[in-house]
Amino acid sequence: MGGKRKNSRSQIRRRLIPSYIFLTIVSLISVFPFYWMISAATNNTVDIARGRITFGTYAVQNFINLVNSQNLLASLGNSFLYAAIQTVIALFVCSLAGYGFELYHDKYKDFLFSILLLAMMVPGVATMIPLFKMISRLGLLNSVWGFILPSVSTPFLIMLFRQNSRSFPMDIMEAARMDGVSEIGIFFRMYLPVMKATYAAAGVITFMNAWNAYLWPKVVMTDHAAQTMPMLIANLANGYSVDYGLLMMGVLFCSIPTMVVFFILQKQFAEGITGAVK
Numbered sequence: 347m348g349g350k351r352k353n354s355r356s357q358i359r360r361r362l363i364p365s366y367i368f369l370t371i372v373s374l375i376s377v378f379p380f381y382w383m384i385s386a387a388t389n390n391t392v393d394i395a396r397g398r399i400t401f402g403t404y405a406v407q408n409f410i411n412l413v414n415s416q417n418l419l420a421s422l423g424n425s426f427l428y429a430a431i432q433t434v435i436a437l438f439v440c441s442l443a444g445y446g447f448e449l450y451h452d453k454y455k456d457f458l459f460s461i462l463l464l465a466m467m468v469p470g471v472a473t474m475i476p477l478f479k480m481i482s483r484l485g486l487l488n489s490v491w492g493f494i495l496p497s498v499s500t501p502f503l504i505m506l507f508r509q510n511s512r513s514f515p516m517d518i519m520e521a522a523r524m525d526g527v528s529e530i531g532i533f534f535r536m537y538l539p540v541m542k543a544t545y546a547a548a549g550v551i552t553f554m555n556a557w558n559a560y561l562w563p564k565v566v567m568t569d570h571a572a573q574t575m576p577m578l579i580a581n582l583a584n585g586y587s588v589d590y591g592l593l594m595m596g597v598l599f600c601s602i603p604t605m606v607v608f609f610i611l612q613k614q615f616a617e618g619i620t621g622a623v624k
Contacts, residue, residue, distance in 0.1 A: 351592065383601065386594035394590040404571065408595040415592070415606065421578040426603070428563075428574065429556035432494040436552045437545055439499045444507025445537055459508070466501045468564075478565055488569040496562065497555070503548050510544040510618065546611045547618025555602050575600040
């Protein structure tokens with residue numbers, strides 16, 4: 347019996363070898379752009395144009411040139427501020443909407459939710475001019491509120507919270523009501539702790555979208571002092587002669603925060619996307 351088990355295990359391992367080889371190749375292909383970005387940030391324009399993919403000795407010089415040519419700290423601070431505020435407000439608004447759509451029943455709510463889902467089919471470019479006129483008339487240009495207001499409530503996040511709210515244990519809500527807990531208290535004391543995986547997933551998505559946003563900030567942020575990191579990268583790519591080492595150093599600084607956020611919350615992100623409730 348022991349020999350048969352060993353043979354069966356060895357056969358299974360042999361069958362898995364092609365899968366491991368395929369996954370290894372795909373992983374290398376996926377990681378290579380990230381590696382090339384880091385290595386290019388340490389080389390000069392000539393080496394990058396020649397196709398060099400090994401690490402160079404120009405990392406410090408590229409960083410100095412980046413700091414001298416652009417207001418790096420201000421752009422990083424603006425991006426962090428805008429992304430953080432938008433994430434916090436969007437999580438609160440969208441989770442409250444998803445919570446209400448799923449846990450409070452009304453004959454009109456499904457119809458209203460269908461209209462909300464139709465908004466996902468409207469291209470963002472189609473609403474940009476009306477949004478710009480609204481933000482301009484409110485006097486919110488070059489402000490954090492002009493940046494975040496169009497994105498504090500998105501149909502996708504509301505749908506995500508509504509779908510995951512279906513696995514929310516209703517017994518907890520009924521028991522809390524019997525104990526005299528208010529509806530707001532149920533949301534803050536019961537719903538938020540149970541749905542923390544969904545909040546993590548939605549937070550990662552919102553933070554990445556806010557951090558990487560370019561077109562809308564380019565429209566409403568006309569003051570150079572209010573520019574974000576994607577706008578800084580675009581400035582580095584403008585002109586007849588582009589310093590690719592400097593450009594890739596800027597891209598590296600722009601990529602690090604989103605990667606850190608994702609790696610910290612990747613487990614909760616996977617649980618939230620799959621609808622896990624804890």
